[in-house]
Amino acid sequence: MTPDAFIRTWSGNPLSERSSAQAHFIALCGLLGVEPPSPTTAGRFEFEKGAAKTTGGDGWADVWLKDAFAWEYKKAKADLDAAYAQVQRYAPALDNPPLLIVSDTQEIVIRTAFTGAVQERHDIAIEDLRGADARDLLRRAFQEPRSFRPRRTRADLTEDAAATFADLALRLRQAGHDAPVVAHFVNRLVFCMFAEDVRLLPEKMFEKMVFASDPGTFEENCRTLFAAMAHRGGRVGFTPIPWFNGGLFDDDAALPVDAGDIAMLRKAAKMDWSQIDASLLGTLFERGLDPGKRSQLGAHYTDAAKIMQIVEPVVLRPLKTEWDAARATIAAALEEERAASAEAATTRAAAKAGAATRRANRAHDRATRAHLGFLERLRGVRVLDPACGSGNFLNLTLTALKDLEHRANLDAEAMGLPRPAPSVGPECVVGIELSPYAAELARVSTWIAEIQWMRRNGFEASTDPILKPLGTIECRDAVLAGDGTPAEWPEAEFIVGNPPFLGNKRMIAELGEDYAKALRAAWPDVPGGVDLVAYWVASAWRAVEAGRTRRVGLVTTNSIRGGANRSVLAAPAEAGAIFEAWSDEPWTVAGAAVRVSMVMLASPGEATPESGAETPRLDGREVDRIAADLTAGLDLTGAFRLEENERVCFQGVKFVGRFDVTRELAADWLKAPKNPNGRPNSDVIRRYVTGNDLTKQRPAERWVIDFEADRTADEASFYEGPFERILSEVKRGRDTNSRKSRRENWWKHGELNRGMRSALGDLDRFIVTAEVSKHRAFLWLDHGMLITGSIYAIARDDDTTFGILHSRFHEAWSLRMGTFLGKGNDPRYTPSTTFETFPFPEGLTPDIPAANYAGDPRAQAIADAAADLNHKREAWLNPPDLVRRVPEVVEGYPDRLLPIDDTAAKELKKRTLTNLYNARPAWLAGLHARLDAAVAAAYGWPEDIAEDDALARLLELNRERSGQ
DNA sequence: CATCCGACACATC
DNA sequence: GATGTGTCGGATG
Numbered sequence: 001m002t003p004d005a006f007i008r009t010w011s012g013n014p015l016s017e018r019s020s021a022q023a024h025f026i027a028l029c030g031l032l033g034v035e036p037p038s039p040t041t042a043g044r045f046e047f048e049k050g051a052a053k054t055t056g057g058d059g060w061a062d063v064w065l066k067d068a069f070a071w072e073y074k075k076a077k078a079d080l081d082a083a084y085a086q087v088q089r090y091a092p093a094l095d096n097p098p099l100l101i102v103s104d105t106q107e108i109v110i111r112t113a114f115t116g117a118v119q120e121r122h123d124i125a126i127e128d129l130r131g132a133d134a135r136d137l138l139r140r141a142f143q144e145p146r147s148f149r150p151r152r153t154r155a156d157l158t159e160d161a162a163a164t165f166a167d168l169a170l171r172l173r174q175a176g177h178d179a180p181v182v183a184h185f186v187n188r189l190v191f192c193m194f195a196e197d198v199r200l201l202p203e204k205m206f207e208k209m210v211f212a213s214d215p216g217t218f219e220e221n222c223r224t225l226f227a228a229m230a231h232r233g234g235r236v237g238f239t240p241i242p243w244f245n246g247g248l249f250d251d252d253a254a255l256p257v258d259a260g261d262i263a264m265l266r267k268a269a270k271m272d273w274s275q276i277d278a279s280l281l282g283t284l285f286e287r288g289l290d291p292g293k294r295s296q297l298g299a300h301y302t303d304a305a306k307i308m309q310i311v312e313p314v315v316l317r318p319l320k321t322e323w324d325a326a327r328a329t330i331a332a333a334l335e336e337e338r339a340a341s342a343e344a345a346t347t348r349a350a351a352k353a354g355a356a357t358r359r360a361n362r363a364h365d366r367a368t369r370a371h372l373g374f375l376e377r378l379r380g381v382r383v384l385d386p387a388c389g390s391g392n393f394l395n396l397t398l399t400a401l402k403d404l405e406h407r408a409n410l411d412a413e414a415m416g417l418p419r420p421a422p423s424v425g426p427e428c429v430v431g432i433e434l435s436p437y438a439a440e441l442a443r444v445s446t447w448i449a450e451i452q453w454m455r456r457n458g459f460e461a462s463t464d465p466i467l468k469p470l471g472t473i474e475c476r477d478a479v480l481a482g483d484g485t486p487a488e489w490p491e492a493e494f495i496v497g498n499p500p501f502l503g504n505k506r507m508i509a510e511l512g513e514d515y516a517k518a519l520r521a522a523w524p525d526v527p528g529g530v531d532l533v534a535y536w537v538a539s540a541w542r543a544v545e546a547g548r549t550r551r552v553g554l555v556t557t558n559s560i561r562g563g564a565n566r567s568v569l570a571a572p573a574e575a576g577a578i579f580e581a582w583s584d585e586p587w588t589v590a591g592a593a594v595r596v597s598m599v600m601l602a603s604p605g606e607a608t609p610e611s612g613a614e615t616p617r618l619d620g621r622e623v624d625r626i627a628a629d630l631t632a633g634l635d636l637t638g639a640f641r642l643e644e645n646e647r648v649c650f651q652g653v654k655f656v657g658r659f660d661v662t663r664e665l666a667a668d669w670l671k672a673p674k675n676p677n678g679r680p681n682s683d684v685i686r687r688y689v690t691g692n693d694l695t696k697q698r699p700a701e702r703w704v705i706d707f708e709a710d711r712t713a714d715e716a717s718f719y720e721g722p723f724e725r726i727l728s729e730v731k732r733g734r735d736t737n738s739r740k741s742r743r744e745n746w747w748k749h750g751e752l753n754r755g756m757r758s759a760l761g762d763l764d765r766f767i768v769t770a771e772v773s774k775h776r777a778f779l780w781l782d783h784g785m786l787i788t789g790s791i792y793a794i795a796r797d798d799d800t801t802f803g804i805l806h807s808r809f810h811e812a813w814s815l816r817m818g819t820f821l822g823k824g825n826d827p828r829y830t831p832s833t834t835f836e837t838f839p840f841p842e843g844l845t846p847d848i849p850a851a852n853y854a855g856d857p858r859a860q861a862i863a864d865a866a867a868d869l870n871h872k873r874e875a876w877l878n879p880p881d882l883v884r885r886v887p888e889v890v891e892g893y894p895d896r897l898l899p900i901d902d903t904a905a906k907e908l909k910k911r912t913l914t915n916l917y918n919a920r921p922a923w924l925a926g927l928h929a930r931l932d933a934a935v936a937a938a939y940g941w942p943e944d945i946a947e948d949d950a951l952a953r954l955l956e957l958n959r960e961r962s963g964q
Numbered sequence: 965c966a967t968c969c970g971a972c973a974c975a976t977c
Numbered sequence: 978g979a980t981g982t983g984t985c986g987g988a989t990g
Contacts, residue, residue, distance in 0.1 A: 501970095503970045503972085504970090504987095504989080505968080505969060505986085505987050506970070507988090508987085509987085516988095529988080529989055529990075533971095557970095563969075564989085587971075592971045593970090593972050593973075650966085651966070651967065655985085656986060690985095691982095692982090695983075696975095696981090696983065737987095738987075739987085739988095741965095750985095751965080751986090753965095755965085770983070771983080771984090772982075772983045773983070774981085774982060774983085788985080789984085789985065790983070819969080821970075822981090822982070824983090828983095830969095831967075914982075914983095
């Protein structure tokens with residue numbers, strides 16, 4: 001068929017009956033050269049999709065092509081909007097096709113419906129089909145529907161909109177208005193823009209007002225509009241204005257603006273606010289509006305995927321299970337109704353027929369009750385986000401609940417029950433938020449999410465009033481009440497959210513000492529050393545234990561798995577209540593250097609004999625049980641510190657002030673004449689190393705002034721150069737230090753490390769490892785070398801201990817027992833949990849002098865392998881042909897290792913321990929394999945023992961030795 | 965007094 | 978600006 005023929009046939013020939021719609025579609029397929037639906041395409045490409053739904057009337061769509069479009073015909077152009085609403089409503093039953101198409105044959109309107117993308121509309125008039133462009137466009141709808149995906153995402157749109165308004169807010173504040181007033185005003189403007197773009201405000205009223213205003217009239221015009229919105233029956237001129245409420249328009253306050261502000265508003269008013277992403281908008285605005293948060297642009301909103309990773313298992317999964325049960329009840333009841341009706345129709349005896357009819361009616365009632373009962377239950381659901389911010393979790397939860405209700409209604413309709421209007425609304429989501437800006441944004445964005453959902457699914461948003469007050473989003477502290485007790489949370493079946501992370505050591509600085517103290521006092525069961533987020537976990541668990549809450553899902557820092565933080569997960573883990581967890585997820589928001597865990601708790605009473613307990617899932621895999629450190633399988637959280645390992649591993653010194661000096665200055669002091677007390681400066685000048693020097697970079701030559709623990713200020717003052725330096729560089733800072741001993745002992749290092757200094761004593765060498773390091777490596781340092789707090793020293797000089805520590809067994813143990821830091825999630829060595837709990841092989845423990853086991857062949861084998869490893873590794877780090885040894889300017893200090901020339905320097909720069917272990921060349925692997933074998937033999941294990949097996953045996957040894 | 969941690973901090977590409 | 982990888986000192990027990 002030619003385009004001309006097609007147009008001749010159909011032009012001015014609107015549909016007379018349903019069958020001619022199919023004729024039109026088949027003819028169109030012919031024009032486009034695509035196959036029309038046929039019996040062979042059933043299940044993929046069909047006419048009258050969903051016609052089986054038994055309420056009569058239309059099917060879900062007149063034509064449906066899976067994963068491409070839903071297509072609805074209407075006889076008259078005027079009905080096309082109704083047709084669109086219909087395909088929107090049934091989209092979930094049609095697998096959410098990306099294109100929604102409506103037509104009256106004279107016109108074809110294609111609307112895109114891609115998740116997360118802005119919506120686009122393509123109108124094709126019948127005459128357009130003469131042109132190849134229109135035909136290509138339509139053909140693409142069949143063949144490449146994905147190509148319609150708009151480039152611009154709703155996130156892009158929202159960021160633009162939010163950026164414009166953040167600028168406006170900043171300008172208004174710079175003009176001298178208070179931040180809360182600005183926030184309230186700007187929120188109103190935002191809602192006006194949204195409202196007019198979804199036609200809740202008539203006739204582009206706000207945009208017209210902005211374009212008609214100048215700095216002299218804008219404020220007054222705003223007041224007029226706001227006042228009209230605040231009451232039922234309000235008007236602007238002759239135009240009636242719908243009633244907005246919700247606290248946002250409770251008065252007519254507006255702010256004066258200047259010409260620049262108006263230019264900005266005009267730009268913003270032209271954007272399509274109907275499609276902004278409500279959950280993002282809140283966060284982006286919060287940054288712009290809250291003066292305290294402007295500095296942390298790039299802050300932490302939880303992305304939608306992460307939120308659903310929590311909302312799905314915590315809220316939706318149990319509710320879907322309930323709906324499945326209700327649906328089964330409905331299906332059975334309706335089956336019974338059909339059987340009884342059939343019986344009534346075929347039974348002659350009036351009494352019997354009457355009984356059958358009554359049975360049919362009762363069965364129908366049962367089905368209806370199951371359906372409506374579920375809906376009522378859904379309306380009664382309360383989901384609490386006790387740190388809701390601007391409402392990301394609440395928005396997405398509300399949308400998901402509405403999706404579930406809609407899905408249930410479509411299911412019920414397909415089974416033959418009437419489909420009620422959606423009734424789940426914003427009152428189902430409950431929030432607590434400390435920041436007034438954020439709380440108001442949460443309320444506004446929740447309403448926007450509600451209205452958008454209704455529109456997207458083909459329903460009218462409720463009006464009169466358009467907004468209802470959302471007292472369910474409270475502005476207050478969620479963990480500490482005014483009377484110094486833990487804050488109470490509203491009753492909620494489900495709790496979700498992303499509470500604030502604030503490290504324990506930063507709480508006083510950020511929240512004030514009084515608050516931090518009061519918070520800790522309010523939670524006596526929570527140890528003082530926890531992150532702020534831990535109080536939300538503790539509070540949520542209290543709600544579960546009290547039977548007030550069924551399920552909880554929270555985002556926390558991944559530090560929740562270790563240290564003091566872990567204690568808040570101990571009780572839930574003990575009760576077997578952690579039903580799902582993601583132990584260590586990257587954080588997708590740029591700029592936030594953190595990794596997170598997601599922890600989901602279920603009331604232990606939730607498992608019923610019928611439903612059984614849900615199999616726990618850790619990191620997406622089914623496991624038997626999840627421990628407090630968010631691991632499954634072997635639970636190492638119960639390992640104890642071993643007495644035999646105590647007083648061996650020490651953290652290095654912390655200077656607290658500029659005690660370090662350049663090599664040049666140190667050399668000058670060392671070469672200087674003896675001091676008035678007859679002593680050389682070498683008494684108080686030392687070399688030191690930091691973690692970087694061990695692993696990441698070539699060791700720098702670092703020098704530090706060290707008056708040690710026992711020199712008085714008077715005694716120290718005789719070391720003239722160094723003492724003057726401390727006076728000028730350190731004292732001032734120390735005078736204001738919060739700790740008395742640091743103020744008073746300003747010439748001494750912040751920590752005196754008496755324990756370490758005495759343990760190292762006169763050992764010729766000692767073992768060190770970097771606190772945080774990608775690879776758990778151990779090295780030797782010479783006597784006299786000072787280490788900083790980013791290094792741990794092990795006060796042993798024997799190769800056997802070195803070898804045991806450097807074996808894969810101690811490495812595996814330290815990875816499980818230690819904690820992690822940062823985006824790269826590098827492991828951190830924590831002596832009390834990684835070293836002191838580690839059971840050395842019998843007879844080779846750190847409380848035994850090495851000399852005592854020198855004759856033990858097990859010790860000897862380890863020592864040989866360890867010495868060999870160290871020797872060859874040193875030779876790689878400092879090849880003799882690239883490095884020359886130069887004596888220090890005075891005696892008593894280690895030789896300097898200098899590159900022989902520039903080429904050597906360049907090569908040496910690459911020779912760092914981290915680079916070596918990143919590459920892990922064969923020779924190194926071989927040396928480690930030999931060492932591992934010797935250590936395995938010392939434990940009496942097979943050489944190729946699996947890591948899990950070895951860890952289990954280490955745990956067993958730990959239990960024996962600690963007497964547990 | 966000693967250990968632990970950082971909605972990190974900073975050097976480097 | 979993304980990437981890689983470990984500082985430093987306050988705060989708690």
